[in-house]
Amino acid sequence: MQKTKESILIRILSLPNLQGLRRWLYLLLAVGLALGGWFMLSRLSLVGANAANSSQSNGGQTHIWPTEVINSPMASGRSFINMTGRSLAYYTDKDHTRQQLHLAYGGKNLYYATTTWISPTWSAWTSEVVDPAADVGEWASIAVDYRNRPHIAYYDKANGCLKYAVKDVSWSIATLDCDNVLLPVSEEETLSLAEDGEIEIQPTIISVEETINGFPLRQEELGAQSENSLLAEPSSGSGKYTSIAIDSYGQPHISYAKFYPRSDRIYHKLKYIYYDRTIPAWKIYQVTQAGSGVASLNEGLFTSIAIDSRDRPHIAFLDDDHDKVRYVFSPRENNWTFSYPTDAGIGQYDNLGGWNSLVLRPAEPQDKPYIAFYDKTRGALTMAEGTYKTDLKNYNWSTYRIDNNGDVGLFASLAIKDGKDFGISYFDESWDDLRYAEGNGSNWAAKVVTGTNSRAGRYTSLVFDFNQKPHITYFDFSDGMLYEAYQITTTWKFRQIDLSDTLGSASVSLDSARNPNVLYYNNLLGSLEVARRSTQWTADTVIASRLSIDQRVAFRVDSSGRSHLAYYDPLNQDLVYGIKDGLAWNFETIDSLGDVGQNPALALDSSGKPYLSYYDASNGRIKLAFKDSSNQWRTEVLKVVGDARGSFSSIAVHPTSGDIYVSFYDASSQTLQLGYTPPGDSHSWSLTTVDVTPKSGQHNALALDGSRRPRIAYFEATNQVLKFAAADRSIPPFNFTVDTVDNSGQVGQYCSLGIDGNGFYHISYYDAASRDLKYAFFDGTTWSTQIVDFAGEVGLWSSLVIDPSTNIPHILYFDSTNRQWKYTIDKPWKIEGQIFLPIINR
Template identity: 30%
Template sequence: MGYYTSLAFDGADVPHISYFDIDRADLRYATKVSGVWVAQVVDSVGSVGQFSSIAVDADGNPRITYYDKDHGDLKYAAMAGGVWTIETADSVGDVGFYTSLALDALGEPSVSYSDISGGGLKYAHKSGGVWSAEVVEPGFPVGTYSSLALEPSGRAHISYANIGLQTLRYAVQDGAGWSLETVDGSGSVGYYTSIQLAGGTSPRISYIDIAHRKLLYAARGSGFNWDIETVDQVTQALFYTSLKLDSEGNPKISYFDNEKGDLKFADSAVHLIAPAGGERWPAGSAQKVAWTGIGPVEVLISQDGGANYIAALPSPVTDHEVFIPVPSWTTTMGRVKVRRSSPLSSSECRGLLTIALGLTSPWWAKTIDAVGSTGYNPSLRLTPAGAPRISYWDLSARAVRFAARTGGVWNFETVQITGGSTTPTSLAISAIGIPSIAYFDNAARQLKYAVRVGGTWSSEIVRSLTVVGDHCSLALNSFGSPRIAYYESSPARLVLAAQAGVSWGTEDVDAGTDVGLYNSLALDNIGYPYISYYDGTNHDLKFASKAGATWTVETVDAAGDVGSYSSLVLDAGRNPHVSYVDVGNGYLKYATKAGGTWTIETVDFGGYVDGSTSIALDGGGQPHIAYYDAVTSRLRYASRSALGWSTDSVDPSAGGGGRNSLALDSDGNPRIAFQHIASSDLRYASAAIELSAPATAVVWPVGANRIVRWEGTGYANLWISTDGGTSFQMIAPGLSGGAYTLLVPRSPSTQCRVRLQRDFPYSASLCESLFEIKASVDLVAFRADPVPYEGGALVTWATNPGVGDLAGYRLEKAVGSGAFTSVLGLTSEVTYRDPGAIPGTQYRLTAVNGLGDAFVLGVATFRPRKPLAAGPLPYRGGDLTISFASSGGAAGAPALTEVILFDLRGRRVRTIARGPYPSGFQSAAWNGKDEGGRRVASGVYFLKTVSGGHEQSIKITVLR
């Protein structure tokens, strides 16, 4: 099986193969359907199918020419609507050897072939439903190894061998006849020819010199001469050449090396190896460009995606690796190209480059929860404001946990301590920011749903199970009602649960052992459910959808062991996009469906992909995938652009990312929650700029220093708004390092917001709530008190904002009707001792902010006070308020001070206050009781203070 093969691709790049089943002597055909090879018998009447040649028409229908050995006929098979039609194209002679089929612009077939009964090389064409055949060159053995190519006009070119003369021959239609010539008459040549037309008209031929064991290539040169080159030479034989030309006319030849038993490939083009696309190049740096191919090449660079290029080096180079200077550009559409002028060949990098000054990786990662063994099966979602929320399983606590970042701080809550085995968690956030989680309580063998309302988690049973559960996925419809897809192993089935009111209903989606593993649920805008999942029995990726009363189930990919760790998202047109793992090959794969057809792509061919995948779409509908490389033990990230896929490492430390969850913010920047396997902790990675301060409603005094904090890499600009975010003004460009001390501007408002914006890659972060910029200074306290036992005044003051947010204070003094004069210049002190103060002296306080603005706060008047006073007197009950002076100790230290009540006999009745007090006036209260807690009797008593060697006493009267 598998002889006389011929390969063609349709417009969707789907392969189609015709071949001869030597065991059954049948013509067979194979193609790939949804990633799976499907084969069928085309013709089984007699011994048929040798020398097959296949072509595919514009509608994707295969056409095949082949040899009918029993009748010696040239046969032709065409498929339409899934049905094969077979007809005889030529039956004159023993015809149908070495067929080569081509379709013209109208889809009509032409074929070259050999008549071994003596007719030589023949050519047949079908027009208007009728076949016509003609002899191109008669004689035997003429026409072996024929290969046909058509010009856009339909003019035929044929390469072939005259085995008798051992020459390579070439025929081209010339009016009503044929023009024939010998291309290579050196002997033993012309075997296994393959022809292509450069520019649609100029012939190129690959063939074998059988005696000298050479692969040769012939090209029509100027003046109708042929230029012949040796491509490869071995010590034994070469066979079976197949030639294709790229868009620039460069030949590519596949052939068989009998010496080593190898399939070989020869390529004359240049191919860029690095950069691949997706790299970040700092402007002004030197970066490597590498390629394969022969000849000097120009190295070019573009900042507009390849529309326009400039030379990266002053002259062409022959080395296959050079370092080029990166221009001082700022672009996300950089591209590199190498170009050889003769023969023309060029190659561009597949993806785009980001170029900017000081550019670094946008990724940063931090540990969120490292208490015990935790972080299993995380699920990440962003609130409508872009704040991250994560659900996960804490193995040490046997609990479902929830993490939320608020005000730049991560806060943690226990949703439920379930006990039992590990459970997946699936988190959803409603349109108003309410989180809910689906999970299994495996101790109770229940599927549960929890929601957080009013700061409290409450859970309910969705379904009781007979065995422990695994694999569940939660989604909310437009009304906030939950839907949960889950796998139930007994009985084995994939189930969808839906909440209606206060009750839950379930329906079976698919059934079978291990059918429904790694399920991922998405709802469209109408609320219809879509589920991707793994069929563990057949090792297939499957997809189920319901847009009415019944489920439609499809096998998306059945090529090997595929479909584990699937993740599903829908685009705006309700088209599904699925990421998943090809376990057999260790590939990351991606499937999408549009127009009823699934398209499958391999994203990462590394061969080491294992663990969960998580997919999200950006605003342009392009997919982004988080996944895990098991060999390097690293979390990776893949993103797709119009030019293809690019991949990147996320967490530089090994051991992270086996379980991950991806979300994109409104700017398209990825955020990923993942478990670091090596340390069993929960981590959070982000490629965005994320502000952490200011985070909550605060007041910023004008002229004060305030710190803006963030997490993120690269250079960012700081902006401020005083109208709630309607407009912004830049106040600090080019910031990095995660913190910036800001001098609060003179822009008072209660509607302030801060925005930090990075241009490349773009990311903007707003503070979580409004805050106030306040221009005024409030006077909290301002006193001028006598200095106990010494004379003069002690002036003290306090303000809001305090001295830490001001440039300082100025204090002035006025005596009597005189003018105020300065006694303190700009100072950060909050006290002033004036030994010369007299009663009535006034003091005026002025605050100065960091911008130099002055605020006169008030006036305090110095009034003498008695060193000991009490009231109300006479005392009749309640609290007696006592004012007393304390002298203070040395160097301003507090001094021991006592306030004591004595009776007329000098006996101590009560110590009312005792302790170290600073110099100044203090207050205390007496409740009318003695040391034993008994009410004192009516009478006359003495109140005495002792402080720093000073004593004062007054007489008080108690009346009961």
């Protein structure tokens, strides 16, 4: 049927009112678009590696967090540090048909690597995880017995214990000593003299029922701890500075240090443990010399042990009280004889003996000891040679320099060559090179192994094969690689063993152009670097310096564009400050009295003068360093706080008044404290307890609001919550109002606080339970919290700053999963109570 105009009209008139229907369709479409848009925004974080992170706060605001990667280091998932001069061992059978190198090292876990001679070359290095427990393996030392079984002594940093591993068919692991008892001021009453005047010391005997591979051990449950766990080192314990040797029966002997705090500093004591096969049991000695003028309360660092031809132990170690290498041997069971191998006498503090290495050469009536060590005062590698005197029943010593070309001798490892000569591997601090010396007596030839400015040569360990060719393992900061150097004829060859990546910390600051500047520790290159973003990220090396992986760095850019930084130098245990005013960085050691400078915090006054708060580990104190009116550095003590290692202080200086505020954790009372002082060259500190809840403030962040009133975000460890404290006034006496910001799990570590121009508070922090980066915001009435990044383990060492022109927070944080520093800014999208629809034509 042909359709006419009339029939069409009839059909149209019979339909519902299309004008109203169209409006309803538009409305439904708009609602769908709005809801779909909201849903997409809330899920952006799940889309691809390059997608922006987003989340919705419980305050009704959706935030987009676009994330940028600042650095992309190679990631091995392993981390190792503090290898010893005895971390490499060599085995060959009597026919030299089998040769094998064994290497022990660790930090994050305990690792073992090995290579075997397969004529005409060595096989590739292979490695394995021996102990997967968290934070084990530092100060690893290895020795092999006559059956080619590797024995490893190493430090358990998480628990403050000496551990031991031995491999027969498989690895067996034991905890040998967790002694953390604080010692009395005077220890002479615990010692006695034998009839011949030697020191007589009675051992502690470890007797357990279970026997593993012939040794009574407390077997560990492997895998009980996560290898990624972040654990604080105990304040006292045993197991640092280990060295291991094997006697003729294949039994292990281990020297190591016990450490414990006193009111003024951390002390060490030399300890020795060996397996007595006749009992059978382990025997532990605390090896101490008594007597007026010779007793040392702080000794046992950098131990090196050797077993003589009569199976008796000889130990070289650092006496830190007298700043020199010391020597002790046991002529018979329970008796010990001490001597000083250096010319410097008691009371002469000469900085001799760090990173020493001991070997013995058979002789009558006692074997001859030789010790290579670092002379820090003269920057020289030195050798001490002992000759036994029967009338003295002790050794006489002579010393001679091996190499003083620059600052050389750190990380020395000594080995005997051909039964009469010696080889020594060591580090050249002046040129960042691995060096090797060979010779005897006063006749030595020293040479560079790795080449100028290679940044290689730390943590050396040396052995000779049966062809008397040297093999040296060492760490190269330029690529984060553990290497072996070995000699063929006169040419050095190099092989990779394993790659390390570590954590470290970072800090962010905005320059006058509102561009982010980031100071971070590049663990692979072993350097502090500053990255700046304008159109893209660019990075420059500030200084090549090995930092502690668990120490904070501080960074600020002042209004004149000058960059300021502070960090702890773990090698020299000093506080270091640097400033870049123009093209070059200039560095100063601000405090070197003891072990000082841990976890520094930095603030600037209106003229750009720096103020630093930091921890004095030797004396258990929070200190302040600042430049006075004459532009000279001054240091002062805020408070004795006990063992507060692993905690942070935070500092703020008011830009106009110059008032100084420092928040810190007092380990003695386990409380969060605030110190205040008016400006000036001399200060009178007023101290206030902020929160009396136990374990409050180990991580804390301080800022001043527009009325100069202190505001503190902090972690309360008792309940694992993030808290916020607000003072009622700008000067003492303070009254604090304390709020719990987030109690959802284990939250609040690595917190960072900013206050915007509206007086609103912003906090970035770490969720340890979910391993996420979180953010809290206070809008003047209520707190809202949200997850910023949850892809893997993210959020450690967060650092937050506020852009004063936009009030937008910028956050820097570490991505542990991908071993990357990341940066993000907040892009809020407000979702109101109304839904805005597109305009409908009516």
